[in-house]
Amino acid sequence: MLPIVDGPLDWPADGALFLRARDGWPLHQRAFPGLLCEQTFRPEADRLARSGLALADADGDLSLQSLVLVLPPRQRDEARALFARAVDRARPGGRVLACVANDEGAKSAQADLARLAGPLGQLSKHKCRAFWTAPLAQEGVDAELLAQWRQADAPRPIADGRFHSRPGLFAWDRIDPASALLAQHLPTTLRGEAADLGAGFGFLSAELLARCAGITSLDLYEAERRALDLARQNLAALSSKPMGFHWHDVTVGLGRAFDVIVSNPPFHAQGRADRPDIGRRFIAVAAQALRPGGELWIVANRHLPYETALQEHFPQVRTVVQQGGFKVVHARRP
Structure with a gap:
């Protein structure tokens, strides 16, 4: 100014x-x-x-x-x-x-x-x-x-046309390897009402629906409207199950309960600095939103310090896999 x-x-x-x-x-x-x-x-x-x-x-x-x-x-x-x-x-x-x-x-x-x-x-x-x-x-x-x-940031097909994405989104031109690792380890037995926190253009949500027939509904929460619009497009023909698309800041809470939550939390805002506090807040919000017996499946860069937050909010926490610089963690409410 x-x-x-x-x-x-x-x-x-x-x-x-x-x-x-x-x-x-x-x-x-x-x-x-x-x-x-x-x-x-x-x-x-x-x-x-x-x-x-x-x-x-x-x-x-x-x-x-x-x-x-x-x-x-x-x-x-x-x-x-x-x-x-x-x-x-x-x-x-x-x-x-x-x-x-x-x-x-x-x-x-x-x-x-x-x-x-x-x-x-x-x-x-x-x-x-x-x-x-x-x-x-x-x-x-x-x-x-x-x-x-x-047209420089216009939506375009990626991943052999499976999804549409656009420049400026997280991992916009490929399937993010951390999200792919989490999807690979999601058990097919997950069931009930599910949420994807920080859903991006919808990859994890699509994988959850494809792998877990017991999921009855899915709500996507995404802070970037440009990504959420594409997630709505990418998931439109995948399932007849109820889906909600929420332009929402997850860190303020969700306001409803779920049986399953999946997330690859962001660790940057709009600057370059690492923001592990965002991921820690995602974990706290997930703990508040999960019903008794509910499950959180989360992936993060291996160096990000999420273990203390996980153990603070969940009595049952296990690292499922560490691979390629990432870790997949499963936590369950009693």
């Missing part, structure tokens, strides 16, 4: 659209009338809502804006698609303003936006780089590149 607060940019009278918005004190240091935020990652969307910031409707048709703010993700195809969307959402004469941390690809991101929209202004501070377009005009944008980048 420094180019707006300290110059050289002005806050437009008709407000601005903020793509991949995240809450923080810079958004509250002064009034920014007409700010509309968009965020597909549920924990960040919830933080924005709690702060009283306006959130765009997921299915809404957004009007063109005089200013589009962007916090590009690390995955380059996803970031390029977001730059294309930002340019599309800017009205003639509007600007796109982006910011990236230096150690998360600021130089490359700035070069990409310049390729698309021409020469940029820039400001560096706090180990980050903010960069912005000149007032956009049709002749200043590379129309061919814009058309290409609109």
Whole structure:
């Protein structure tokens, strides 16, 4: 926000659209009338809502804006698609303003936006780089590149067409080996109402349904809406059993009970740092949600310190297998 607060940019009278918005004190240091935020990652969307910031409707048709703010993700195809969307959402004469941390690809991101929209202004501070377009005009944008980048993160088939995925999701272009290891060791005797916590594009859920005929219903919980939409598509034709798809932050709890829970918990949020606290919270939430006799099947990188949390919440814990840097753990409620 420094180019707006300290110059050289002005806050437009008709407000601005903020793509991949995240809450923080810079958004509250002064009034920014007409700010509309968009965020597909549920924990960040919830933080924005709690702060009283306006959130765009997921299915809404957004009007063109005089200013589009962007916090590009690390995955380059996803970031390029977001730059294309930002340019599309800017009205003639509007600007796109982006910011990236230096150690998360600021130089490359700035070069990409310049390729698309021409020469940029820039400001560096706090180990980050903010960069912005000149007032956009049709002749200043590379129309061919814009058309290409609109589709840069489009859903596409993976795993020999078994699933659809898209750039920016976890292990987006392959079956994650940790999830595959967990699926391989799921017993066929699992039965009852099941949940998949951190379901991604739906691989574990599909395996659970395929291997365990006794599963009577399945609920998928996923914080990233872009992944959940694909999970719904990927599982649509697999089973006639009841399925629920929840855009949900698992760490706040589930609010209902299950007989079986499977999970490959995330150990990052939207930054690079390891976040084992997320996995530990998944374990605690699973313990709260399982009925007596219920089972948790979880996989994680071998180095992640989940054993204490498992033993704190479950009296019966066993490591099923350690292989390829991963561990599969089974826990049961008494």
